[in-house]
Amino acid sequence: MLNKIKGALFGFAIGDALGGTTEFLTKEAVKERYGQVREIIGGGVWRLEKGETxxxxxxxxxxxxxxxxxPQNLVSAIGEEFLKWNASKPKDIGNIIQTVFxxxxxxxxxASKKAHFxxxxxxxAGNGSLMRCLPVALAYTDLEKIEEITKLQSKMTxxxxxxxxACVIYNRIAFQILQGKSLGEAITSEVKGTIYEEALKGKMPSCPPDGFVVNTMEWVLYWLLNEDxxxxxxxxxxxxxxxxxxxxAIAGGLAGLHFGFEELPKDYCQVLLQxxxxxxxxxxxxYFSKGE
Structure with a gap:
């Protein structure tokens, strides 16, 4: 279980660090500038250090x-962590989250409701709460509890x-993997009958992989279902x-959960600054998930 949890978090951060180099570029611009980004090199629009997320x-x-x-006062505790991070003057904060802050x-x-209206x-409907929801599925073993807290953390912003x-579907997939299902089985069982069912056909999405949560989720499912x-x-x-x-990052979190930390490339893990x-x-x- 620790191998899976660690794999999820490191897999997420590896995806973030790789994608941070190419964020906001078109696919063509990425190819022209880098050929193909295969290593964590930093740079990009945020001028990231090598290994920075x-x-x-x-x-x-x-x-x-x-x-x-x-754990008994989750919203307040998570909110305190959000504010602490915001006070550090980070390079990158999404527009929706910045507005709520x-x-x-x-x-x-x-604040979330006021910002929306x-x-x-x-x-x-940005992807800012989907990108951060994975720890909920890693912390709890009861699916009802996972869904409840997943929704709460999303509604905060x-x-x-x-x-x-999207957050609930994502964390249900994570739950199924932690219960022993393969990545493909978990995705199929949780995506069937939802707005993302078309992804099961394996076709490349016609939408751009932008910040709209539905588009993001479609692309996450595409990569997870089409790469082995x-x-x-x-x-x-x-x-x-x-x-x-x-x-x-979002795709890397589930892929890392599925493969486990021991299967992740060690040089990618070691270069991460965090x-x-x-x-x-x-x-x-x-230890929290075990009740210790």
Whole structure:
């Protein structure tokens, strides 16, 4: 179990670091500038250091730390971690989350709702809560509890129901993998009968891999269903461009969960600047999930 949890977090961060180099570029621009990004090299629009990750990993760590810090008062604890991260003046914060941070006055759900209706023209279906929800599935063993907390963490910043739906489907897939199902079986069982069922046909999405949560989820499923190894998933997603850090991170989280840490390329894991934080969180979530 620890191998899987650690694999999920490191797989996520590897995808984030790879995709951070190519974020906002078109697929053609990625090819022209880099040929193909196959290593963690940094750079890109955020001028990342080699091994540096973006807001995707930062907010995932925040959710995980919040769960461990105060499981009885999750929203407040996760929110404190969000604010601590925001105070560090990070390079990259998504527009929806930035808006919620700016109007937050003590109630996350009120801020999320207000942002949706009064500041974002009722367009808060970004992928910012999907990118950070994985620790919930790693911390809890009860599916009902996983769904409940997954929805809560999403609604803290993203009011639109589409974000909540994507987060729940994603974490249900993670739950099934942790229960012993293969990646393909888990995806099939959780995607059937949803708006993402078309992904099971394996066709490349016609939408861009941008920040809209539905488009992001379609591309995540595409890479997971069409590549049979971890690097194939994250390198494929990273070289597609657009919101490549988030797509590669989200896909890398489930791929890492499926393959486990021991199967991940060690040189990619070692180059990550936050490897010790990822290791600590993995251990914390592992013991938490065992009730220790």
């Amino acid at each position: 973006t807001d995707d990993t930062a907010m995932t760590l925040a959710v995980g730390r919040g769960i461990l810090k105060h 700016e109007i937050y006055e003590g109630d996350w759900f009120e 009064h500041y974002l023209n009722e367009k808060s 993203h009011y639109d129901a589409l974000t909540e739906e 190894n971890f690097l194939g998933v994250v390198i494929g997603a990273a070289n597609e461009g657009y919101d490549s850090d988030t797509v590669a 490897k010790h934080e990822l290791e600590q969180l993995a251990l914390g979530l592992y």
